[in-house]
Amino acid sequence: MNVLLLLRDRLAPMAFFLHALLCGCTKEGDRGSFEKINSEYTVQQVGRMRREDVVESSGLALANAHGDLWTHGDGGNTSILYKVTTQGDLLSKHRVPDANNIDWEDLAQDRQHGYLFIGDFGNNGNKRHDLRIYRLKEPELKKVDTIAFRYPDQRVFPPRKAARNFDCEAFFYADDSLHLFTKNRGKGSWVKYYKVPARPGNHVAVLADSIRINTWITGADISPNGQLVALLGYGHAYLIERQPGHKLFDGRKSCLPLAKSGQAEGLVFVSEQDFIVSNEKGKLYRATHH
Numbered sequence: 001m002n003v004l005l006l007l008r009d010r011l012a013p014m015a016f017f018l019h020a021l022l023c024g025c026t027k028e029g030d031r032g033s034f035e036k037i038n039s040e041y042t043v044q045q046v047g048r049m050r051r052e053d054v055v056e057s058s059g060l061a062l063a064n065a066h067g068d069l070w071t072h073g074d075g076g077n078t079s080i081l082y083k084v085t086t087q088g089d090l091l092s093k094h095r096v097p098d099a100n101n102i103d104w105e106d107l108a109q110d111r112q113h114g115y116l117f118i119g120d121f122g123n124n125g126n127k128r129h130d131l132r133i134y135r136l137k138e139p140e141l142k143k144v145d146t147i148a149f150r151y152p153d154q155r156v157f158p159p160r161k162a163a164r165n166f167d168c169e170a171f172f173y174a175d176d177s178l179h180l181f182t183k184n185r186g187k188g189s190w191v192k193y194y195k196v197p198a199r200p201g202n203h204v205a206v207l208a209d210s211i212r213i214n215t216w217i218t219g220a221d222i223s224p225n226g227q228l229v230a231l232l233g234y235g236h237a238y239l240i241e242r243q244p245g246h247k248l249f250d251g252r253k254s255c256l257p258l259a260k261s262g263q264a265e266g267l268v269f270v271s272e273q274d275f276i277v278s279n280e281k282g283k284l285y286r287a288t289h290h
Helices: 001-020
Strands: 043-047 058-061 069-072 078-086 090-095 106-110 117-118 132-137 144-150 167-175 177-182 190-197 201-204 205-213 218-221 230-231 236-241 253-257 263-269 275-279 283-287
Touching: 058 106, 058 275, 069 106, 106 218, 106 263, 117 167, 144 190, 167 230, 177 218, 190 201, 230 263
Parallel strands: 058 263, 106 167, 144 201, 167 218, 218 263
Antiparallel strands: 043 283, 058 069, 069 078, 078 090, 106 117, 117 132, 132 144, 167 177, 177 190, 190 205, 218 230, 230 236, 236 253, 263 275, 275 283
16 A cells, blocks of 8 residues: 555544544634533434435435425435435435536525525535526425526636635525535635525625634534524534624634534534534434533
């Protein structure tokens, strides 16, 4: 075996452990740090989706009042939504018409008007011109509208490596808008926060805020009362309290270690403070507030 590859494999677990110890921003000038809240939550595995049922669960949303979940496969998989229990048992499959899965990354919901949104905005190479979000009307999920958008600050496809911050794997719905958070593949650990109108058409996203977080952001949701935002990273969930009249990242910030969750990809609130997380291997974890 190549010596460099062997060294990388031996150091990878230690690197992940050290990375998991870090929690949010590192400098006060970068909008402050995240307070650890280990004692406020209990995190435990509650289920697992079988790989033969769901391949690489990448997003989560509530499917009904019973607490069942919608999820989907990552980019390159079929255009299917899977309904599963919180224990991971497959209940049904729904093929989404006229919606190619180029790189589906997350789900969002407008619970008031009964819309489910699929984020087809994965952009690993930072070179896509066809970023879009599909809007489906619940409960049939048959009529599909397309919300196309572009980033206002991207001029080159792809930009130079240090500036590749136009990938996205996380969003939620609130206040007639879709709120997107980037997965920074460039330099600086900056997470950019954009808003896109939650209606069909061709839109230019609005850059609303940014913050430094020392992990990739892979999922997001907002509590039912709209007061708490959760961003999912590898090893942590980052919680931000919304403050009327202020930018999102001005709010109180805390983080919950998720050391055993692995490569977590999906997050959904099931109450005002409790949420469920899924990882690429199909494991489901519940974070329960005390």
